[in-house]
Amino acid sequence: MATTKKSKKISAPIDERETFVSLQKTFADSETNTEEKLHILYELQKADNEIDKLVLLRGELPAEVADLEAQVDACNARIDSLQQVIAQYNDNIAAMNDDIVSLDGEIERYRSQLEKISNSREFDSINKELENLGILRKIDEKKIGESKDAIAENKAAIENVKTKLDVLAIDLEAKNEELARIVESTAKEEKVLTENRDALAAKLDERTLSAYNRIRASVHNHLAVVTVYNGDSCGGCFNTVTPQRLIEVASGKKLVICEHCGRIIVATPSAE
Ligand SMILES: [Zn+2]
Incomplete structure (x- = not known):
């Protein structure tokens, strides 16, 4: 089996329809000249860095607020379900009480019969009935007692959840205020930066912009466009960037992509 020498050309896909090679071709073919486009990319990255800084300022706050809101929702759902359980126990108690009323009616009837009894056999039979009814009544009373205990337990559980809710509400309010304060203090700045960013993005063709966004999203520091570091x-x-590539970067006439990380390498603008 013959081993084919692997091409050193970078053909890693930027997205489904784009590779570095095809991007380099579009880049060269497009109406805006390469030098200008590279400069726009550099400025776009700078604008995005500023916006990233503002977002970083908000830090974990938005996630913390969302987490607290989820906890509040869970507490409210728990209270609802505990209240439903209590309602069920109350229904049971009402049914037991109705049962006791009807048992009492029967017991009353048997007792009045006892007064008109003529023989001992009838006496024993009615007493047996009364005994049974008494047992049924005791069972109902026991169930009512158990239901009342269960209701008390559930009410205590609701109080616990409510205490937790109070703490969460205070925490949530504080976090929301803090977040609102940061957003408000940076809103103007963010608006200006975003407008600047969008204006730069509008100058790029769709493929270049999508490649830029894609590279930016795939690298941990969100830098899609970088300059040469420490000369090489x-x-x-x-x-290390190869000497040939360094020359290409310096010329500003070609889109150069780092063969190691896939980032776009541009020359540091001379004004800076
Ligand atoms: Zn690199």
């Missing part, structure tokens, strides 16, 4: 390294992954 990629500013994104700090791996």
Whole structure:
């Protein structure tokens, strides 16, 4: 079996329809000249960095608020279900009480019969009935007692959940206020940055922009466009860039992609 020498060309897909090679081709073919486009990419990355900083300022707050809200919802659902259980026990108690009323009626009837008894056999039979009815009555009373205990337990559980809810509500209010304060203090700045960012993005063709977004989303520091670091390294992954590529970067006439991390490497603008 013959081993084919692997091409060193980067053909890793940026997305389903885009590879670095095809992107390089579009980049060169497009109306806007490469130099200008690379500069737009550089500026776009800078604008996105500023927006990222603002989002970072909010930190974990949005996630914390969402988590607290979920806990509040869970507590309310728990209270609802405990209240349903209590309602069921109350229904049971009402049914037992009705049963006791009818048992009492029967007991009353048998007792009045006892007064008109003529023989001992009848006496024994009625007493037996009364005894049975008494047992049934005791069972109902026992069930009522148990239901009342269960209701008390469920009510205590509701109080516990309500105490937890009070703590959550205080926490949630504080976090919401803090978040609102940060958003308000940065809203103006964020609006300006976002408008600037969108204006830059609008200058790029769809394929380049989608590649930029894709690279940005795939790298941990969200840097899709980097400059040369320390004279000969990629500013994104700090791996050495070949001399040939360094020349291409410096010329500003070609889209150069880091062969190690896939980031776009551009020259540092001379004004800076
Ligand atoms: Zn790199």
